[in-house]
Amino acid sequence: MNPIITLTLQANLRYLRIASIMACNVAEIFADLACNATDIAEFCHAYELSVSEAFTNSVRYAEPSQPEKQVTIHFSSNNSTLAVSIIDTNPQFNPVTQAPDISCYPEGGYGLFLIHRLMDTVSYTRKDNTNILTMTKQATMVHEA
Amino acid sequence: MNISEKTVNHYTILSLQGILNASSAPTLRNYIAGLPEAQSLVIDLEKIEFLDSSGLGALVGIARKKKSSSAVMKLARMNDRVKKVFEITQAYTLFDIYDDVSAAAEA
Secondary structure (H helix, E strand, C coil), X not given: CEEEEEEEEECCHHHHHHHHHHHHHHHHHHHHHHCCECCHHHHHHXXXXXXXXXXXXXXXXXXXXXXXXXXXEEEEEECCEEEEEEEECCCCCCCCCCCCCHHHCCCCCCHHHHHHHHCCEEEEEEECCEXXXXXXXXXXXXXXX | CEEEEEEECCEEEEEEEEEECCCCHHHHHHHHHCXXXXXXXXXXXXXXXXXXXXXXXXXXXXXXXXXXXXXXXXXXXXXXXXXXXXXXXXXXXXXXEECCHHHHHHC
């Protein structure tokens, strides 16, 4: 993977839209450069939504005793695949993929499930007390009739 | 996120505009908390530019409270980006969803 851009933000929901808008913009530019993507809007929405979910989780699980915690968002690419990693130093977590039981009217628990449904691959690594959640998606080619 | 309010029949119509995410969901929850518990609602989502699971969670939580107080909560005018979140999570099964506000307030 070739690095594109890295952004580090304070772990605060005040900066949530910076993270998700940047994801959308990087995805749009990437899809435009990589190929004639079939649906750039959908590709961008997948990144905007997935980064919004992952950044929110990073903020929510940041320890309140350390208000200066940060979240790093790293984009990289390989041919037609764009990868984004969300990196934080929160406690280790279980990247559960199970859908919440919607009949119970749950107010939470959708985030990682949504990410798994929107992206092609999702991987979680715990290394040196750091969580690294990496998501990739391929920009698909236009197939003209 | 901006919220505007009007009344049609016995429904309070709340029109949301902007971003509904973890940052703005408390604004919606607080606004709803200021309305009578048994007040039936139509939430107009036409001008929601972006919704994530925290925004969805806020809507689901409001629906649960309305259900427990025997009030009605309906959603109207979802755009495709909002609709996608409801489809993936199957949250559409929890709501009556309408294509226009007046139909929601008449039903």
